[in-house]
Amino acid sequence: MQLKQSLLLFKTAAVGSAIVIMVASWFLYVQLQQTRTLNDHLFQLQTQIQRLLDQEERFLIERQRESLASIEDDRASYRKSYSQLLNMLVAQQRDLTLLFKLDEEVKRFALKYEQLASMQALLGYDKEEGVYGNFRRQAHALQDIARQTQHPQLEILLLELRRREKDFLLRLEPNYLLIHQDLLSRTELLISAQFPNKSQELLSILNQYQHGFNTYISVLQKQGLDHSQGVRSELHQLKISIRNHFEVVSKQLFNEALSEKQSLILTCLVIIVSISCFSLLLLFVLNTRISEHIISISRVLKKCCSTRRLLNEGKH
Numbered sequence: 001m002q003l004k005q006s007l008l009l010f011k012t013a014a015v016g017s018a019i020v021i022m023v024a025s026w027f028l029y030v031q032l033q034q035t036r037t038l039n040d041h042l043f044q045l046q047t048q049i050q051r052l053l054d055q056e057e058r059f060l061i062e063r064q065r066e067s068l069a070s071i072e073d074d075r076a077s078y079r080k081s082y083s084q085l086l087n088m089l090v091a092q093q094r095d096l097t098l099l100f101k102l103d104e105e106v107k108r109f110a111l112k113y114e115q116l117a118s119m120q121a122l123l124g125y126d127k128e129e130g131v132y133g134n135f136r137r138q139a140h141a142l143q144d145i146a147r148q149t150q151h152p153q154l155e156i157l158l159l160e161l162r163r164r165e166k167d168f169l170l171r172l173e174p175n176y177l178l179i180h181q182d183l184l185s186r187t188e189l190l191i192s193a194q195f196p197n198k199s200q201e202l203l204s205i206l207n208q209y210q211h212g213f214n215t216y217i218s219v220l221q222k223q224g225l226d227h228s229q230g231v232r233s234e235l236h237q238l239k240i241s242i243r244n245h246f247e248v249v250s251k252q253l254f255n256e257a258l259s260e261k262q263s264l265i266l267t268c269l270v271i272i273v274s275i276s277c278f279s280l281l282l283l284f285v286l287n288t289r290i291s292e293h294i295i296s297i298s299r300v301l302k303k304c305c306s307t308r309r310l311l312n313e314g315k316h
Contacts, residue, residue, distance in 0.1 A: 017278070025268075048074065059071075059113075060116075089253070094253070098252055102249050108238060116223060123216060135210075139161070142158055142205050149195070151194065154190055161187060168217075172225045
C-alpha cells in the first residue's frame, strides 16, 4: 500500500513539475517577445524621427514645394510609430516622462520647420515668385532701359550688380554684399549725373530693386545663412537634442526592461531548479522505498525456499 501511494505521489509531482516548467518557459518566452517588440517599436520610431530630421536638409538643398508634401507623410508615420510605442508602455505601466519630452522636442522641430518653409514661401520657390521674383523683375527693367539708352557704362554697372547679387546667393559670403552695396551707390550717382530727365524713373526702379534685394537678404538671415544662424541654428540644436534625447529614452527603457527580465528570469530559474531538486529528492525516496520492498520480498522468498528445502529433506 505504501509503495502504491509513493508511486502515485511521484506521478503527481512529476506532472506538476512538468506543468510548472512549461508555464515558466512560456512566461520567459513572452518576456523575450515583449523585449523584441519594444526593440522593434524603438527602431521604427528612430527611423521615422531620422526621416523627419532629414527633411530639413533636403528642403534647404532643393527649396521646392514637393519637400513640404513629403514631410507631412513623415509626420504621420512618426505619430503612428510614437502611438504604438506609447500604447505598449502604458500597458506595461512604464514611466513616460522622458518619452513625452522627446515628443515635445519633435513637435517644436516640426513647428520650426514650418516657420522655415513659410519664410521660403515669402522668398519664392522659383525665379518668378515672391520677393526674389519682384527684385529680379526690377533688375530686368533697369537692364532694358540701359540697353535702350545705349549707355555702356550703365549696362556694365548693372551687369556687375547682378553678378555680385548671384555670387552672394550662390556662396552666401558677406563680402559680396559690400561690393553689391558699392555698385548700387555708383549706379545711383551715374543715373543722377547722366540721365537727369529719367533719373526719377530710373532711381525709383533701382530703389525698388534695392528694397527687394535687402528684404530677400533679411529673410535669408532670419532663416540662417548656415547652421549657426537664425531658424536653421534652432533646428540644428533641436536635431542634436532630439537624437540625444532618443538615446536617453532608449537606454532608460532597455535598462528597465533588462532589470525586470533579469529578476523574472532569476525567479523562474529558482522555481525550475527547486522543482528539479524536489523531484530528484522524491525519486530518491521512492527508489529507496522500492528497493526496501524488493529486498524484503527477496528475503521472504529466500526464507520460503529454505523452509521448503528443509521440509523436502525431512521427508526423505
